[in-house]
Amino acid sequence: RKEVEQDPGPFNVPEGATVAFNCTYSNSASQSFFWYRQDCRKEPKLLMSVYSSGNEDGRFTAQLNRASQYISLLIRDSKLSDSATYLCVVNNQAGTALIFGKGTTLSVSS
Amino acid sequence: NAGVMQNPRHLVRRRGQEARLRCSPMKGHSHVYWYRQLPEEGLKFMVYLQKENIIDESGMPKERFSAEFPKEGPSILRIQQVVRGDSAAYFCASSPSLADYNEQFFGPGTRLTVL
Numbered sequence: 001r002k003e004v005e006q007d008p009g010p011f012n013v014p015e016g017a018t019v020a021f022n023c024t025y026s027n028s029a030s031q032s033f034f035w036y037r038q039d040c041r042k043e044p045k046l047l048m049s050v051y052s053s054g055n056e057d058g059r060f061t062a063q064l065n066r067a068s069q070y071i072s073l074l075i076r077d078s079k080l081s082d083s084a085t086y087l088c089v090v091n092n093q094a095g096t097a098l099i100f101g102k103g104t105t106l107s108v109s110s
Numbered sequence: 111n112a113g114v115m116q117n118p119r120h121l122v123r124r125r126g127q128e129a130r131l132r133c134s135p136m137k138g139h140s141h142v143y144w145y146r147q148l149p150e151e152g153l154k155f156m157v158y159l160q161k162e163n164i165i166d167e168s169g170m171p172k173e174r175f176s177a178e179f180p181k182e183g184p185s186i187l188r189i190q191q192v193v194r195g196d197s198a199a200y201f202c203a204s205s206p207s208l209a210d211y212n213e214q215f216f217g218p219g220t221r222l223t224v225l
Contacts, residue, residue, distance in 0.1 A: 004152075034213070043201055043218050043219050045216070046213060087152070092155070096165060097143065097166060097168075100153040102152040
């Protein structure tokens with residue numbers, strides 16, 4: 001089983017749509033969870049940390065289910081500028097490194 | 111506050127040559143991480159360093175790869191005798207401390223092409 005698994009997509013949605021990404025992780029000892037965004041041929045950029053109680057940042061909502069080892073990201077009212085690859089990320093057991101999923105590609109069209 | 115800086119941004123080497131990739135962390139950050147992204151793959155952790163110390167090198171290939179973070183100057187990822195399979199994007203990240211929930215800030219990457 002891969003350490004972090006994501007549906008690769010692509011997700012093709014119109015502007016204004018709501019889209020949800022899911023992710024599972026294998027290491028129950030992971031303590032930190034993130035969503036990063038990566039544009040084509042660019043570096044990953046932190047979108048948001050994910051907390052056990054769930055958290056929201058504008059149009060973005062992240063949820064964590066530790067029992068199921070499942071992380072989600074919801075994007076409401078999609079914009080053209082949301083087109084990117086979304087990376088689900090957890091830390092390793094030692095807390096010394098980030099483990100990245102391969103990413104889910106989102107394409108928002110007008 | 112400048113972000114994480116990496117140079118060169120693009121590097122072309124022939125098989126058998128050496129590649130040196132440099133990373134300057136964000137100001138105030140003393141923790142540096144190197145990741146590699148192969149074409150069509152996710153980022154893979156390589157090594158974690160603090161000043162003058164390698165803390166975790168569990169992701170480093172056993173041969174030809176080495177990393178350092180000297181007291182003065184940038185962190186260096188060195189690849190000796192490069193092969194075509196080393197062609198990838200190499201990203202450096204930094205964080206202010208390990209305890210900061212591992213929030214890491216990434217540099218623009220060095221794209222290595224081995225001919």
